[in-house]
Amino acid sequence: MKFEAVTIKDIAKELNLSTSTVSRALRDSYEISAETKKLVIEYAEKINYRPNPIALSLKERRTRSLGIIVCEIANSFFSQVIDGIESVAYSRGYNVTFLQSHESFDKEKLSLEYLASRSVDGLLISVSTETQDFSHITQLSNRGFPIVFFDRIVDEIDTHKVIVNNFKGVYTAINHLTGKGYKRIAYIANSEFLTLTKDRLNGYKKALSEADIEVDDSLIKYCNHGGMINDEVEKVLDEIFASKKKPDAIFASSDKLTTGCLHYFKKHNIKVPKNVALIGFSNNENSDLFNPALTVIKQPAMEMGEIATNYLLELIESKRPIKDFETRILDTEFIVREST
Amino acid sequence: MKFEAVTIKDIAKELNLSTSTVSRALRDSYEISAETKKLVIEYAEKINYRPNPIALSLKERRTRSLGIIVCEIANSFFSQVIDGIESVAYSRGYNVTFLQSHESFDKEKLSLEYLASRSVDGLLISVSTETQDFSHITQLSNRGFPIVFFDRIVDEIDTHKVIVNNFKGVYTAINHLTGKGYKRIAYIANSEFLTLTKDRLNGYKKALSEADIEVDDSLIKYCNHGGMINDEVEKVLDEIFASKKKPDAIFASSDKLTTGCLHYFKKHNIKVPKNVALIGFSNNENSDLFNPALTVIKQPAMEMGEIATNYLLELIESKRPIKDFETRILDTEFIVREST
DNA sequence: AGATGATGCTCAAACGATTGCACTGTAGGT
DNA sequence: ACCTACAGTGCAATCGTTTGAGCATCATCT
Numbered sequence: 001m002k003f004e005a006v007t008i009k010d011i012a013k014e015l016n017l018s019t020s021t022v023s024r025a026l027r028d029s030y031e032i033s034a035e036t037k038k039l040v041i042e043y044a045e046k047i048n049y050r051p052n053p054i055a056l057s058l059k060e061r062r063t064r065s066l067g068i069i070v071c072e073i074a075n076s077f078f079s080q081v082i083d084g085i086e087s088v089a090y091s092r093g094y095n096v097t098f099l100q101s102h103e104s105f106d107k108e109k110l111s112l113e114y115l116a117s118r119s120v121d122g123l124l125i126s127v128s129t130e131t132q133d134f135s136h137i138t139q140l141s142n143r144g145f146p147i148v149f150f151d152r153i154v155d156e157i158d159t160h161k162v163i164v165n166n167f168k169g170v171y172t173a174i175n176h177l178t179g180k181g182y183k184r185i186a187y188i189a190n191s192e193f194l195t196l197t198k199d200r201l202n203g204y205k206k207a208l209s210e211a212d213i214e215v216d217d218s219l220i221k222y223c224n225h226g227g228m229i230n231d232e233v234e235k236v237l238d239e240i241f242a243s244k245k246k247p248d249a250i251f252a253s254s255d256k257l258t259t260g261c262l263h264y265f266k267k268h269n270i271k272v273p274k275n276v277a278l279i280g281f282s283n284n285e286n287s288d289l290f291n292p293a294l295t296v297i298k299q300p301a302m303e304m305g306e307i308a309t310n311y312l313l314e315l316i317e318s319k320r321p322i323k324d325f326e327t328r329i330l331d332t333e334f335i336v337r338e339s340t
Numbered sequence: 341m342k343f344e345a346v347t348i349k350d351i352a353k354e355l356n357l358s359t360s361t362v363s364r365a366l367r368d369s370y371e372i373s374a375e376t377k378k379l380v381i382e383y384a385e386k387i388n389y390r391p392n393p394i395a396l397s398l399k400e401r402r403t404r405s406l407g408i409i410v411c412e413i414a415n416s417f418f419s420q421v422i423d424g425i426e427s428v429a430y431s432r433g434y435n436v437t438f439l440q441s442h443e444s445f446d447k448e449k450l451s452l453e454y455l456a457s458r459s460v461d462g463l464l465i466s467v468s469t470e471t472q473d474f475s476h477i478t479q480l481s482n483r484g485f486p487i488v489f490f491d492r493i494v495d496e497i498d499t500h501k502v503i504v505n506n507f508k509g510v511y512t513a514i515n516h517l518t519g520k521g522y523k524r525i526a527y528i529a530n531s532e533f534l535t536l537t538k539d540r541l542n543g544y545k546k547a548l549s550e551a552d553i554e555v556d557d558s559l560i561k562y563c564n565h566g567g568m569i570n571d572e573v574e575k576v577l578d579e580i581f582a583s584k585k586k587p588d589a590i591f592a593s594s595d596k597l598t599t600g601c602l603h604y605f606k607k608h609n610i611k612v613p614k615n616v617a618l619i620g621f622s623n624n625e626n627s628d629l630f631n632p633a634l635t636v637i638k639q640p641a642m643e644m645g646e647i648a649t650n651y652l653l654e655l656i657e658s659k660r661p662i663k664d665f666e667t668r669i670l671d672t673e674f675i676v677r678e679s680t
Numbered sequence: 681a682g683a684t685g686a687t688g689c690t691c692a693a694a695c696g697a698t699t700g701c702a703c704t705g706t707a708g709g710t
Numbered sequence: 711a712c713c714t715a716c717a718g719t720g721c722a723a724t725c726g727t728t729t730g731a732g733c734a735t736c737a738t739c740t
Contacts, residue, residue, distance in 0.1 A: 004484070005458055007696060018720045023698060033718060050457035054397045055696035058725045063394065065437075074419035074625075082413055086440060095454070097405075097437050100426060114435070117390035118345055118726095144344075262629045285414075286624070289602045291631030347726060358690050363728060373688060395726035398695045 067115035084305020122146035129191030146315035160311035169332035170203030178211035182249040233260030249277035292338035407455035424645025462486035469531035486655035500651035509672035510543030518551035522589040573600030589617035632678035
């Protein structure tokens with residue numbers, strides 16, 4: 001079934017005017033007489049005329065829509081970022097198309113191709129954990145396609161970026177743990193390819209060394225699919241807990257990994273914080289309801305989305321190529337609860 | 341900064357052909373010689389040509405994109421539905437634009453107008469809690485715009501719908517409570533305007549009457565903003581717990597309301613299930629990690645999204661108007677945990 | 681030789697809206 | 711009476727792509 005909508009032609013035919021006159025009347029051009037304007041506007045109102053955004057896009061060579069690529073919408077952090085993106089985008093007259101990479105490089109690449117082939121004016125992206133080869137993004141960026149990174153950025157591509165202070169966030173958290181006497185602190189990391197994983201590792205190491213604790217590489221485990229693959233978290237935890245020198249605390253680098261740990265603990269009847277303490281990077285709105293209530297490092301997700309979108313719109317709407325790119329670093333919030 | 345992309349014209353100019361020949365060559369038309377085809381296809385590949393979807397949309401009078409309106413993406417149930425929608429849509433060559441109503445009638449209306457003015461071929465919608473007047477949807481539907489409802493449907497609009505068996509889901513849950521000896525069971529409902537609220541109420545009443553428990557209207561409370569307004573849940577719980585005859589169990593009708601209850605209990609030091617039992621409609625992936633682990637009625641969210649999308653694509657792609665509409669009713673899953 | 685037909689290409693219109701330019705008609709000035 | 715000015719409107723090109731119709735060119739058949 002075709003849904004036939006009203007066009008400017010229908011108005012022109014009905015009123016015995018040309019389409020140009022109708023167009024000008026609707027845009028309140030000075031060239032059109034008051035009478036004609038009134039006639040046109042009233043009739044347009046009556047038949048509920050709406051300009052066709054597709055035709056406008058073709059004419060103006062812009063779609064007034066933004067593309068977003070994240071690993072998963074069903075993730076508190078990203079859905080909060082998206083809230084921020086949406087609010088800024090709509091207030092500036094843009095709409096928004098989302099794509100999920102589900103942490104797959106191939107999906108990310110396809111999504112990127114799709115969006116970039118002129119169905120959006122610019123792109124906000126947090127790369128997938130799998131992504132090691134950035135050429136698909138680099139190419140676009142080099143051809144002048146506006147891209148802004150948030151959260152999981154790509155160092156070697158020069159454009160606006162918005163992240164949190166990952167180093168400081170983790171440093172504070174680990175510091176808190178060492179201060180409480182924890183000595184064997186494991187780091188369940190996201191993919192080792194992500195910049196933020198490295199930054200966080202540095203914060204972890206710094207805090208340990210300041211507490212005179214030697215870094216034990218067997219306590220640092222990577223989940224290269226971000227916990228998306230079923231037994232990923234279980235496997236690394238098995239490894240950690242199989243060792244003779246068990247950890248007394250765990251730092252999990254994302255929401256998915258944190259809940260993964262909790263599920264593991266529940267299954268193996270490991271008590272938190274009695275047997276092991278837990279701190280996670282988490283924006284889960286219910287982390288205080290967990291058993292136990294979680295100590296978390298929280299990111300200003302909404303703000304991140306807003307800032308990133310403003311950056312992107314700046315790139316899109318700028319008359320001349322932008323050369324000076326900024327990386328905005330936001331502060332995390334550290335919330336101590338029962339799990340430590 | 342304008343991002344200039346390659347068009348069919350660039351290819352035509354370079355190869356001294358007409359745009360029609362290039363177009364036909366790319367679509368592998370029989371009218372074009374093998375040599376020319378090869379030439380064109382190779383050059384297109386080389387300069388990375390991608391057809392402009394905007395131009396195609398204008399020509400074909402279809403955008404190959406679907407619109408989704410939900411109250412909130414940051415809600416486990418809806419983000420799971422969206423996962424389902426996305427997977428079907430992309431596999432059938434459609435992309436997807438989301439809009440959040442944030443439970444506001446005005447936002448919903450605006451979003452609808454926007455999407456319908458030809459930027460999407462069809463619409464999937466779960467109406468906001470505030471919506472009482474459906475004329476904005478009815479109008480569109482009557483003009484032949486393809487719409488499919490899911491979860492929060494509108495009875496008086498005749499089109500495909502996908503819901504769960506709300507009656508049975510609640511009946512089973514309340515039955516479970518009465519079987520365990522609970523007698524004063526409160527119902528914290530969503531907006532009273534939603535069809536599902538009424539269906540659930542009927543399940544609630546049936547189960548109570550079968551257990552010879554009289555329905556006490558003071559135990560039935562509506563949250564007309566779905567728990568989006570700060571103190572909404574707190575207020576109704578205050579009312580319920582202020583009464584002399586306190587409830588011994590609570591049934592919460594959505595994820596937001598369920599976590600709202602938990603937050604309230606935590607604040608007022610009410611122990612679950614010792615002081616009061618709790619059952620919620622919830623698709624939260626971590627409801628087993630809560631303190632206590634929650635007994636829940638779970639909806640097949642992903643499946644719902646898939647089915648709804650298939651319905652919508654059927655409406656969009658059908659050659660002739662569809663008159664026979666279906667309402668698909670899915671079964672819920674009842675998961676008993678510690679909270680009851 | 682002339683008709684027929686296949687082959688391989690180009691022209692131009694169309695989708696819906698915008699906009700520079702051209703055109704018509706009227707009024708006012710000289 | 712003629713020129714200028716200008717208000718009010720229409721024509722046609724444009725954005726990128728598709729597609730029906732038309733037009734050469736050449737081989738083949740009678």
